[in-house]
Amino acid sequence: MMNNHERTWNELGLDVSLHNELLKSIDQTFQQTVGAQKDRPEAMKYFDDALHESHSGRVTEIIKARKKGKKFIGTFCIYVPEEIAMAADAIPVALCGGTQFSIPYGEKMFPRDICPLIKSTFGLALAKICPYGPIKDLGVGETTCDAKKKAWDVVNFYVMEVPQKKGKLDFDLWHQEVIEFKEKVEELTGRKVESSRLSETITILNEKRLALQRLNELRKNDPPPLSGLDALVVMQAALNDEPIRFTKQLYELNEELEERARKGVSPFTKGTKRIMISGCPSVMGNWKIHSLIERAGATVVIDETCTGTRYFENLVDNTAKDLTGQLRALAERYMKINCACFSPNNERLDAILKIVKDYNVVGVIHYILQYCHGYNVEAIRVSSMLKQAMIPNLKVETDYSTEDIGQLRTRIDAFLEQLD
Amino acid sequence: MMNNHERTWNELGLDVSLHNELLKSIDQTFQQTVGAQKDRPEAMKYFDDALHESHSGRVTEIIKARKKGKKFIGTFCIYVPEEIAMAADAIPVALCGGTQFSIPYGEKMFPRDICPLIKSTFGLALAKICPYGPIKDLGVGETTCDAKKKAWDVVNFYVMEVPQKKGKLDFDLWHQEVIEFKEKVEELTGRKVESSRLSETITILNEKRLALQRLNELRKNDPPPLSGLDALVVMQAALNDEPIRFTKQLYELNEELEERARKGVSPFTKGTKRIMISGCPSVMGNWKIHSLIERAGATVVIDETCTGTRYFENLVDNTAKDLTGQLRALAERYMKINCACFSPNNERLDAILKIVKDYNVVGVIHYILQYCHGYNVEAIRVSSMLKQAMIPNLKVETDYSTEDIGQLRTRIDAFLEQLD
Numbered sequence: 001m002m003n004n005h006e007r008t009w010n011e012l013g014l015d016v017s018l019h020n021e022l023l024k025s026i027d028q029t030f031q032q033t034v035g036a037q038k039d040r041p042e043a044m045k046y047f048d049d050a051l052h053e054s055h056s057g058r059v060t061e062i063i064k065a066r067k068k069g070k071k072f073i074g075t076f077c078i079y080v081p082e083e084i085a086m087a088a089d090a091i092p093v094a095l096c097g098g099t100q101f102s103i104p105y106g107e108k109m110f111p112r113d114i115c116p117l118i119k120s121t122f123g124l125a126l127a128k129i130c131p132y133g134p135i136k137d138l139g140v141g142e143t144t145c146d147a148k149k150k151a152w153d154v155v156n157f158y159v160m161e162v163p164q165k166k167g168k169l170d171f172d173l174w175h176q177e178v179i180e181f182k183e184k185v186e187e188l189t190g191r192k193v194e195s196s197r198l199s200e201t202i203t204i205l206n207e208k209r210l211a212l213q214r215l216n217e218l219r220k221n222d223p224p225p226l227s228g229l230d231a232l233v234v235m236q237a238a239l240n241d242e243p244i245r246f247t248k249q250l251y252e253l254n255e256e257l258e259e260r261a262r263k264g265v266s267p268f269t270k271g272t273k274r275i276m277i278s279g280c281p282s283v284m285g286n287w288k289i290h291s292l293i294e295r296a297g298a299t300v301v302i303d304e305t306c307t308g309t310r311y312f313e314n315l316v317d318n319t320a321k322d323l324t325g326q327l328r329a330l331a332e333r334y335m336k337i338n339c340a341c342f343s344p345n346n347e348r349l350d351a352i353l354k355i356v357k358d359y360n361v362v363g364v365i366h367y368i369l370q371y372c373h374g375y376n377v378e379a380i381r382v383s384s385m386l387k388q389a390m391i392p393n394l395k396v397e398t399d400y401s402t403e404d405i406g407q408l409r410t411r412i413d414a415f416l417e418q419l420d
Numbered sequence: 421m422m423n424n425h426e427r428t429w430n431e432l433g434l435d436v437s438l439h440n441e442l443l444k445s446i447d448q449t450f451q452q453t454v455g456a457q458k459d460r461p462e463a464m465k466y467f468d469d470a471l472h473e474s475h476s477g478r479v480t481e482i483i484k485a486r487k488k489g490k491k492f493i494g495t496f497c498i499y500v501p502e503e504i505a506m507a508a509d510a511i512p513v514a515l516c517g518g519t520q521f522s523i524p525y526g527e528k529m530f531p532r533d534i535c536p537l538i539k540s541t542f543g544l545a546l547a548k549i550c551p552y553g554p555i556k557d558l559g560v561g562e563t564t565c566d567a568k569k570k571a572w573d574v575v576n577f578y579v580m581e582v583p584q585k586k587g588k589l590d591f592d593l594w595h596q597e598v599i600e601f602k603e604k605v606e607e608l609t610g611r612k613v614e615s616s617r618l619s620e621t622i623t624i625l626n627e628k629r630l631a632l633q634r635l636n637e638l639r640k641n642d643p644p645p646l647s648g649l650d651a652l653v654v655m656q657a658a659l660n661d662e663p664i665r666f667t668k669q670l671y672e673l674n675e676e677l678e679e680r681a682r683k684g685v686s687p688f689t690k691g692t693k694r695i696m697i698s699g700c701p702s703v704m705g706n707w708k709i710h711s712l713i714e715r716a717g718a719t720v721v722i723d724e725t726c727t728g729t730r731y732f733e734n735l736v737d738n739t740a741k742d743l744t745g746q747l748r749a750l751a752e753r754y755m756k757i758n759c760a761c762f763s764p765n766n767e768r769l770d771a772i773l774k775i776v777k778d779y780n781v782v783g784v785i786h787y788i789l790q791y792c793h794g795y796n797v798e799a800i801r802v803s804s805m806l807k808q809a810m811i812p813n814l815k816v817e818t819d820y821s822t823e824d825i826g827q828l829r830t831r832i833d834a835f836l837e838q839l840d
Contacts, residue, residue: 109800110797110800111793111796111797111817113533113790113791113793113796113817114793114796114797141763143584143585143763145566145793146565146566146760146761146793146794146797147793147797149584149761149763149794150760150763150793150794150796150797150798151797152763153763153764153765153797153798153801154797154800154801159585159763159764161583161584161585161590161763163581163583163593164563164569164581164584165563165579165581169589169592169593169596170581170593172589173583173589173590173593176589340566340570341566341569343561343563343569343570343572343573343579343581344573344579345573370533371533371791371793373531373533373534373565373566373567373570373791373793374566374569374570376531376533376534376570377530377531377534377566377567377570377571377573377574378570378573380529380530380574381573381574397531397533
């Protein structure tokens with residue numbers, strides 16, 4: 001007998017039995033990492049649940065919204081301006097895969113030596129275990145790395161061009177891409193983006209960013225009132241959840257964390273070594289590196305990644321009163337994301353140094369998803385800058401598998417030992 | 421006792437002894453591949469010599485020119501408009517490395533899992549065995565792939581932004597990059613690019629392209645009057661040699677080839693299986709895949725690569741009478757290069773199909789330099805299109821080492837056997 005969710009997945013054409021295996025596999029990893037932590041904030045329950053509901057409750061919610069005429073947009077990069085999609089009555093959700101489970105399926109179509117995130121993402125679709133695939137009205141890719149850029153051609157997604165320098169014409173190009181994205185979603189939903197509604201969605205996402213900024217401010221405490229792993233869970237939920245509800249729940253978490261900070265409640269003791277993770281994102285299903293670092297006795301106090309600062313820093317200026325000004329403000333805000341796709345990308349180096357100082361970081365771990373050339377090669381410059389600033393740093397290149405965990409643990413242990 | 425060339429290398433600060441080892445290693449590979457062929461055209465001698473002189477005679481020539489006030493520009497991509505550099509009294513030379521010898525040195529600084537071309541190139545510089553490094557007045561990189569794009573940041577090269585789509589704003593961006601490149605080389609050389617001189621350099625490079633087109637036209641004969649390996653040697657020389665001299669020598673080769681074609685002289689018999697190589701370039705030092713295919717009894721009749729059609733197809737329109745028009749014509753010509761960096765890149769697919777037909781190709785080998793995500797992922801679409809057109813094709817992913825030769829030979833043999 002199928003339960004309600006299984007019936008939904010079945011109706012979507014999923015391989016229900018394989019999908020159950022997937023959920024079991026992800027939950028197992030979750031329990032071994034996130035779930036195995038002690039002294040977690042009470043309010044984390046919502047975010048744990050949000051991850052667990054991401055293939056069930058959240059999907060049902062989107063199916064219902066689609067029945068009422070909304071359109072569902074799958075995205076794969078934080079460069080896609082969600083405000084615009086929402087203002088045109090679409091629901092944008094980041095669909096990046098963070099699970100090893102689906103990678104062998106991705107490798108049936110794509111080369112093995114591209115990054116695990118891409119293989120995991122496409123593997124979910126190809127194995128018919130992604131409930132978002134069948135309800136997706138539009139896939140929006142971008143050009144931030146070679147492998148993704150070329151993958152969009154294969155699956156015929158809409159592509160937003162993120163430029164590669166930060167000059168005036170680059171901004172103009174990006175600005176135009178933002179304008180064309182608005183036209184594309186309007187065409188998809190049949191609804192015009194109105195300035196008043198866009199102002200509302202800008203507010204919604206700015207408030208979400210502010211709440212995430214507040215959460216991360218709290219991590220500046222010594223000891224931090226929550227683990228880096230829990231902060232990551234919140235970020236992963238941020239990429240999937242309905243934003244108004246998410247922000248409301250995050251307020252509650254932040255209140256609890258403030259209370260904990262006042263009382264010095266933390267999974268860590270004062271003086272625990274404070275680590276920054278810098279580089280590639282850790283999307284849902286992937287808790288590997290945070291877990292390894294924190295089990296080794298340090299704490300991850302900030303993520304300079306797309307599941308970290310790059311997602312929530314910089315608000316959209318919401319003072320413009322017309323669409324023209326709003327679209328420009330959106331283009332400006334998103335263009336500030338210091339993705340490794342830019343050459344040069346000095347702003348990222350400056351940002352890293354500032355974060356190190358602000359968060360009292362004693363060591364940086366460059367987190368490189370295997371075959372991610374952008375962050376891997378950029379780590380040369382980042383590392384050289386950190387060395388000059390006397391900040392120890394370690395480059396870790398890994399995928400989603402558990403095979404290298406022993407080796408990683410040894411390297412991370414050795415790195416942490418040398419920190420003051 | 422050092423000979424003259426060794427003295428030059430010594431003055432340039434090279435590691436002369438290691439450099440001698442490099443030359444020996446490259447010549448050994450050359451003799452085992454190019455040199456081992458039978459029935460080669462007489463006029464190939466010049467091009468063989470050009471390769472052998474690339475670290476000696478050609479370097480001395482450039483040193484002399486620099487003493488007379490010329491500037492030397494190292495490039496790494498056929499997207500850099502050489503006409504402009506030459507018109508400003510600079511000498512542009514493509515400096516891409518095709519030798520395994522230098523890769524371990526490149527891997528000391530760069531990740532192991534980026535493409536061999538980049539590691540080989542930087543390895544030559546890092547090991548002090550590239551005579552071009554010390555005489556380089558400007559390094560010009562571009563943004564055609566992640567690994568190269570980020571590598572330029574590390575070495576602080578001038579970067580030309582090649583866009584990623586083919587729309588109007590993309591062209592405007594590229595056009596602006598071409599204009600700024602002119603300003604950059606003018607600043608470097610202290611000489612203004614004059615319209616009359618630019619018209620001359622456009623003619624010089626158009627004539628070079630025409631001669632290469634003629635060479636490739638001759639490969640349409642069955643049997644072709646020269647091997648694919650020899651055609652590759654000519655292309656490799658094209659990237660290094662002084663263009664006027666090169667074109668003059670190519671005229672001679674073409675005449676000999678016409679004569680051979682008339683008489684049916686060829687290293688191959690009529691009916692030899694006709695192969696196209698498609699994908700990544702094979703730069704100087706790298707004769708691996710062509711040699712394997714031709715030793716297996718087939719013939720490479722055309723290269724759809726940056727050391728093939730993408731280098732010599734499309735002339736620059738030289739009808740404009742002023743700089744403005746000329747720079748636009750240059751931007752237009754270079755923008756037609758169907759690099760895998762574009763999304764989508766349908767023009768490349770169309771071009772491949774046309775080449776298959778024009779050259780009577782019976783099988784396509786996708787030549788993918790290891791970790792080149794762009795051409796690797798794009799091969800999915802190319803392969804699917806070729807399958808529809810009933811053209812057998814094989815994807816070969818390899819580096820510059822000899823370790824996989826046995827395995828490659830087996831795969832290539834099996835592929836060739838199934839061809840009609």
